[in-house]
Amino acid sequence: GAVVSQHPSRVICKSGTSVKIECRSLDFQATTMFWYRQFPKQSLMLMATSNEGSKATYEQGVEKDKFLINHASLTLSTLTVTSAHPEDSSFYICSARDWSSSYEQYFGPGTRLTVT
Amino acid sequence: GQNIDQPTEMTATEGAIVQINCTYQTSGFNGLFWYQQHAGEAPTFLSYNVLDGLEEKGRFSSFLSRSKGYSYLLLKELQMKDSASYLCAVRFNNDMRFGAGTRLTVKP
Numbered sequence: 001g002a003v004v005s006q007h008p009s010r011v012i013c014k015s016g017t018s019v020k021i022e023c024r025s026l027d028f029q030a031t032t033m034f035w036y037r038q039f040p041k042q043s044l045m046l047m048a049t050s051n052e053g054s055k056a057t058y059e060q061g062v063e064k065d066k067f068l069i070n071h072a073s074l075t076l077s078t079l080t081v082t083s084a085h086p087e088d089s090s091f092y093i094c095s096a097r098d099w100s101s102s103y104e105q106y107f108g109p110g111t112r113l114t115v116t
Numbered sequence: 117g118q119n120i121d122q123p124t125e126m127t128a129t130e131g132a133i134v135q136i137n138c139t140y141q142t143s144g145f146n147g148l149f150w151y152q153q154h155a156g157e158a159p160t161f162l163s164y165n166v167l168d169g170l171e172e173k174g175r176f177s178s179f180l181s182r183s184k185g186y187s188y189l190l191l192k193e194l195q196m197k198d199s200a201s202y203l204c205a206v207r208f209n210n211d212m213r214f215g216a217g218t219r220l221t222v223k224p
Contacts, residue, residue: 032210034212036214042216043203043214043215043216043217044159044203044214045214046211046212046213046214049210049211091156093158093159095212104161104164105149105161105212106161107151107158107159107160107161108158109157109158110157110158112156
């Protein structure tokens with residue numbers, strides 16, 4: 001099956017610093033990638049949808065200047081959390097859609113961010 | 117709106133059958149997914165329904181009624197490892213939205 005990787009799997013950073021999370025589709029091309037955030041015991045909340053070569057579409061309430069998304073190639077999207085605060089601590093999960101499939105969407109293993 | 121509703125928690129016995137329901141608002145519907153998520157891990161794909169009816173895959177089956185905005189996930193021959201959260205997700209046009217998840221506990 002299709003594989004999506006995320007790096008890093010865990011990161012601890014200090015308040016005010018920036019953190020970059022990478023999402024890669026390893027064996028398929030992903031024209032569209034999605035970034036989700038999940039707080040403990042809550043469901044996944046879509047943050048933004050990114051299409052290769054174009055600007056990401058952010059969900060209402062998600063600050064695009066704080067959560068920078070770049071989808072520069074068909075296999076890589078990055079999420080940068082800028083000027084991180086403790087309330088940004090969460091589980092960040094990306095998913096990628098296989099362009100050749102009408103519906104399949106594959107999830108990465110997630111990145112746990114802790115801001116101290 | 118795009119509300120997706122599913123029960124918060126369910127408990128069942130090992131070897132039994134459990135049905136997890138999901139209702140959603142039908143406007144813009146473009147497919148329904150069920151995912152399993154163990155604590156601290158990413159969701160894993162279980163099933164996909166876009167047409168009415170039952171899709172069976174081993175111990176898991178998923179049913180969809182588009183006119184009613186209703187789906188269920190049926191788990192048979194429950195095993196302890198099936199204890200997890202089960203997420204109902206609906207694609208509205210191009211965006212996938214998740215329900216809050218149903219936390220299933222399987223007891224011996």
